Amino acid sequence: MDFMIRATRNPSTARSRSTNQSTPAKDAPVIAVMNASFTRLPFVKACGTDLQSRVEESRHEDRIDHVWITMHCGFSPRILVSVNTWSLRNHEAGYDGRVQIATVSGSCDEFPQRGIEPMETFDYGEIETNHNVFYEHKTRMHAEELLLDLSQRAECLEAWGMPYHQKKSPGIHQIHSRRASCAVKEDHRGRDGGLKFYGKDPDKLWWVMVLIKFCGQR
Numbered sequence: 575m576d577f578m579i580r581a582t583r584n585p586s587t588a589r590s591r592s593t594n595q596s597t598p599a600k601d602a603p604v605i606a607v608m609n610a611s612f613t614r615l616p617f618v619k620a621c622g623t624d625l626q627s628r629v630e631e632s633r634h635e636d637r638i639d640h641v642w643i644t645m646h647c648g649f650s651p652r653i654l655v656s657v658n659t660w661s662l663r664n665h666e667a668g669y670d671g672r673v674q675i676a677t678v679s680g681s682c683d684e685f686p687q688r689g690i691e692p693m694e695t696f697d698y699g700e701i702e703t704n705h706n707v708f709y710e711h712k713t714r715m716h717a718e719e720l721l722l723d724l725s726q727r728a729e730c731l732e733a734w735g736m737p738y739h740q741k742k743s744p745g746i747h748q749i750h751s752r753r754a755s756c757a758v759k760e761d762h763r764g765r766d767g768g769l770k771f772y773g774k775d776p777d778k779l780w781w782v783m784v785l786i787k788f789c790g791q792r
Contacts, residue, residue: 654745756790
């Protein structure tokens with residue numbers, strides 16, 4: 575499926591119950607080659623508004639391990655951001671399946687531009703060096719609550735991760751550290767996935783970055 579990465583001047587005005595009315599972030603210019611296949615990009619950053627979120631659906635309760643966030647990146651279709659709330663692979667291998675989540679917060683002068691762009695690197699190590707980062711174990715339910723709450727409060731989201739297609743819809747996954755874990759021995763450096771939510775209070779614009787690790791990841 576070819577995917578055109580560009581912006582539009584007519585963002586959708588549709589809202590769901592889990593979405594805030596917002597002042598749209600700036601529209602992005604054409605960021606990648608037209609008609610390039612979305613999944614050929616090895617690593618990307620996507621930025622969008624009009625956030626809608628829900629817990630992954632499955633007939634098997636014990637297989638649910640994601641929150642799905644969709645956003646308008648300035649073009650159609652909407653982008654699906656798939657975020658882990660539990661590690662099935664660690665759990666099935668006899669390790670702790672809980673995720674470890676750290677949040678870093680701050681303020682800003684404006685929201686980033688909407689769009690998608692290829693990225694060379696996103697490294698938790700750099701963030702951990704420059705900020706006081708503390709990871710806390712979260713049950714699946716608590717991780718879901720955190721992500722759903724931030725999605726409801728925020729007006730804009732940046733997501734770093736790997737492109738993929740979910741039921742013919744473009745998406746981004748691997749929104750977590752890519753270092754070796756208890757159950758997964760592959761060690762990928764500099765391609766961590768993360769989230770950065772942006773919102774507005776009466777007196778300031780704020781952001782909250784969410785970093786996610788699994789059992790055994792440093």
